Amino acid sequence: MTDIRIPVDLLPADGRFGSGPSRIREAQLDELVARGRDVLGTSHRQAPVKQLVASVRAQLAELYALPDGYEVVLGNGGSTAFWDAAAFGLIETRAQVASFGEFGGKFAKAAAAPWLQAPDVRQAPGGEVALLEAAEGIDLYATPHNETSTGAMVTPKRVDVAGALTMVDATSSAGGTEATPSEWDVYYFAPQKNFGSDGGLWFALLSPAALERIERVAASGRYIPESLSLTQAVANSRKEQTLNTPAVATLSLLDSQLRWMLELGGLPAVSARTKASSDYLYAWAGERDWVTPFVQQPEYRSQVVATLDLVPEVDSAQLRTILRENGVVDIDPYRKLGRNQLRVGTFASVPTSDVERLAAAIDYVAERL
Numbered sequence: 001m002t003d004i005r006i007p008v009d010l011l012p013a014d015g016r017f018g019s020g021p022s023r024i025r026e027a028q029l030d031e032l033v034a035r036g037r038d039v040l041g042t043s044h045r046q047a048p049v050k051q052l053v054a055s056v057r058a059q060l061a062e063l064y065a066l067p068d069g070y071e072v073v074l075g076n077g078g079s080t081a082f083w084d085a086a087a088f089g090l091i092e093t094r095a096q097v098a099s100f101g102e103f104g105g106k107f108a109k110a111a112a113a114p115w116l117q118a119p120d121v122r123q124a125p126g127g128e129v130a131l132l133e134a135a136e137g138i139d140l141y142a143t144p145h146n147e148t149s150t151g152a153m154v155t156p157k158r159v160d161v162a163g164a165l166t167m168v169d170a171t172s173s174a175g176g177t178e179a180t181p182s183e184w185d186v187y188y189f190a191p192q193k194n195f196g197s198d199g200g201l202w203f204a205l206l207s208p209a210a211l212e213r214i215e216r217v218a219a220s221g222r223y224i225p226e227s228l229s230l231t232q233a234v235a236n237s238r239k240e241q242t243l244n245t246p247a248v249a250t251l252s253l254l255d256s257q258l259r260w261m262l263e264l265g266g267l268p269a270v271s272a273r274t275k276a277s278s279d280y281l282y283a284w285a286g287e288r289d290w291v292t293p294f295v296q297q298p299e300y301r302s303q304v305v306a307t308l309d310l311v312p313e314v315d316s317a318q319l320r321t322i323l324r325e326n327g328v329v330d331i332d333p334y335r336k337l338g339r340n341q342l343r344v345g346t347f348a349s350v351p352t353s354d355v356e357r358l359a360a361a362i363d364y365v366a367e368r369l
């Protein structure tokens, strides 16, 4: 323990600023306890759990104002499992993949499956972005919306090529930024970031073209394991089910968060919240000579994950240790980036008032290092 004690009036009301898993609001936990008896430890093939799945699916469709024909599909295994499901069930021959950090890079690996042609990987170094671009022979274009490892964010845009799909990894952006369904065919995420839930499930908002592609690839005779089969996921989701047992607590936390988001005013409201918080941090950094936003171009700075580089005299690890001793946790940079950096999740559940106090707490510690 160091002896730096941050004054209570500078400490956030809740010290969790992780970029995933992230802060879960008290009300979500209360609701989980209250309805736990009806849904936890009961059959997921019976009405109570099916109603919970139905409620999550309906609220997601409402949050994104999904056009007719779009469907909300879910399955087990989080976004990582969805990458493999997409390699088996969505890419026909060859994908183009934007890779500008850890998560885009991981999908590029999944898209290099032996039954496909090697993906066309559009790469950019950490802190920058790579953009998708129409190219010959590509049937699926994939990009992260927000690259959680670096704090770089793009605006998802459809690559307008007849017959090709546009797919967006929205794991850390969904529920915290606006997104227009007409700009994508597949918008997928896991709920442990803005949705303040737990891990283990994936959700995909699918356009009619994506649903058609899933049918066609499955009918081609390609070997697809059952647990990664998107036709299974679509068929089960239509019955408010999953192929195998889902994480019901994760569904409950997500359901509560969706209701809260819709009551706040939906995507425009949550987006305004995350933007106010991250704008505050970028402006705060701009006023100090020892901290600078890692992403150079302001238009690509994430509104949900703010990455801030520190000068060598302010040691991130030491700063974070002291903050942790004072109850402020998880502002670590992505380990493989290896930078003297802070990374702050400014997700929907984090009020801007807590971000202001976080900045004040960092000032307090930095002045004393």
Ligand SMILES: *Cc1c(COP(=O)(O)O)cnc(C)c1O
Pocket: 020, 077, 078, 079, 080, 081, 103, 144, 146, 147, 148, 169, 170, 171, 172, 190, 199, 200
């Ligand atoms: C967190 C994250 C993932 C990984 O999600 P899992 O559910 O742990 O597989 C994938 N992509 C992005 C952009 C993420 O932020």
